[in-house]
Amino acid sequence: MERKLAILTSGGDAPGMNAAIRAAAKIAKSYGFEVYGIKRGYLGMLNDEIFPMSERFISGIIDKGGTVLLTARCEEFKQAKFREIAANNLKKKGIEYLVVIGGDGSYRGANLLYKEHGIKVVGIPGTIDNDICGTDFTLGFDTCLNTILDAMSKIRDTATSHERTILVQVMGRHAGDLALHACIAGGGDGIMIPEMDNPIEMLALQLKERRKRGKLHDIVLVAEGVGDVMQIEKELKQHISSEIRSVVLGHVQRGGTPSGFDRVLASRMADKAIQVLDNEEGGVMIGLEKNEMVTHSLDEACSSERIKSIRKDYDLAVVLSR
Ligand code: ADP
Ligand code: F6P
Numbered sequence: 640m641e642r643k644l645a646i647l648t649s650g651g652d653a654p655g656m657n658a659a660i661r662a663a664a665k666i667a668k669s670y671g672f673e674v675y676g677i678k679r680g681y682l683g684m685l686n687d688e689i690f691p692m693s694e695r696f697i698s699g700i701i702d703k704g705g706t707v708l709l710t711a712r713c714e715e716f717k718q719a720k721f722r723e724i725a726a727n728n729l730k731k732k733g734i735e736y737l738v739v740i741g742g743d744g745s746y747r748g749a750n751l752l753y754k755e756h757g758i759k760v761v762g763i764p765g766t767i768d769n770d771i772c773g774t775d776f777t778l779g780f781d782t783c784l785n786t787i788l789d790a791m792s793k794i795r796d797t798a799t800s801h802e803r804t805i806l807v808q809v810m811g812r813h814a815g816d817l818a819l820h821a822c823i824a825g826g827g828d829g830i831m832i833p834e835m836d837n838p839i840e841m842l843a844l845q846l847k848e849r850r851k852r853g854k855l856h857d858i859v860l861v862a863e864g865v866g867d868v869m870q871i872e873k874e875l876k877q878h879i880s881s882e883i884r885s886v887v888l889g890h891v892q893r894g895g896t897p898s899g900f901d902r903v904l905a906s907r908m909a910d911k912a913i914q915v916l917d918n919e920e921g922g923v924m925i926g927l928e929k930n931e932m933v934t935h936s937l938d939e940a941c942s943s944e945r946i947k948s949i950r951k952d953y954d955l956a957v958v959l960s961r
Pocket of ligand 2: 651742766767768810811812863893
């Protein structure tokens with residue numbers, strides 16, 4: 640009898656999710672799995688929005704942002720009784736294998752499905768925030784970074800013309816990776832991330848010294864997790880004399896065609912995910928470490944603190960932004 644596998648996307652969308660869906664479906668078919676799609680993540684699993692995935696469904700999507708499977712957040716899924724209904728919807732169709740593309744919240748749900756109902760689940764890290772431990776990069780991070788860099792170039796034109804200080808708030812609910820990488824790659828002039836203390840006096844001093852050296856503008860990257868950028872603007876105004884404006888880049892960062900890097904990463908991760916399921920394993924996530932595809936248990940992924948070396952990149956960003 641053919642083994643049946645389903646794919647879903649969950650949590651915030653990220654460029655590269657479609658490339659992962661496409662690769663997982665194609666590779667699973669080549670291993671002899673019958674492939675299903677689930678719409679709207681766990682919400683769709685609960686509402687039985689589970690359908691056989693045709694070749695047509697995945698054609699022409701590799702370069703599209705967002706997710707053709709749609710995504711959603713589903714509070715009910717945090718309760719065991721709703722997870723049981725969702726798992727039964729899979730079981731009644733004979734689906735025993737599941738690929739979950741999403742962030743750490745989605746992994747928690749995936750781990751419970753595996754433990755409580757024996758569904759063999761593999762997680763693929765899809766989130767622009769890059770905030771999942773066990774992988775150097777998550778799907779969508781690279782594309783999002785490039786979107787921010789494009790915006791920074793445009794913001795710099797007007798910042799220079801008006802000799803202003805512009806605070807650019809980028810996404811990252813709990814993580815400063817996007818702000819940090821954008822600061823390094825975009826020639827930012829200041830940085831504030833939630834993993835560090837961000838005394839406003841230090842930032843103000845740095846900006847004042849730049850102006851003394853004849854710099855005409857400043858672009859400061861502020862990660863969303865640091866707090867309200869308008870409040871930061873207000874506080875900074877007490878310390879510096881240049882005109883300040885704040886820009887919240889918002890959801891423009893989540894869309895757009897995925898970069899080549901994200902498409903390759905998605906395809907490699909999907910390939911590894913299907914290999915794992917073909918070996919009858921489950922309860923793991925796929926990661927990229929030292930340019931190799933690796934697996935970590937979902938237990939580990941859900942419980943460990945991020946062990947990434949933010950500190951080194953932070954020091955580099957600070958030196959380069961002076
Ligand atoms: P992300 O996966 O991007 O981190 P969320 O944190 O919003 O996004 O989680 C996505 C979905 O995963 C939630 O809407 C919920 O359905 C499920 N989920 C999150 N946390 C848990 C949990 N502790 N137990 C069960 N399901 C969870
Ligand atoms: O987790 C990704 C992310 O983009 C965060 O950086 C941001 O805080 C959040 O999603 C916003 O989510 P939404 O607007 O979809 O609720």
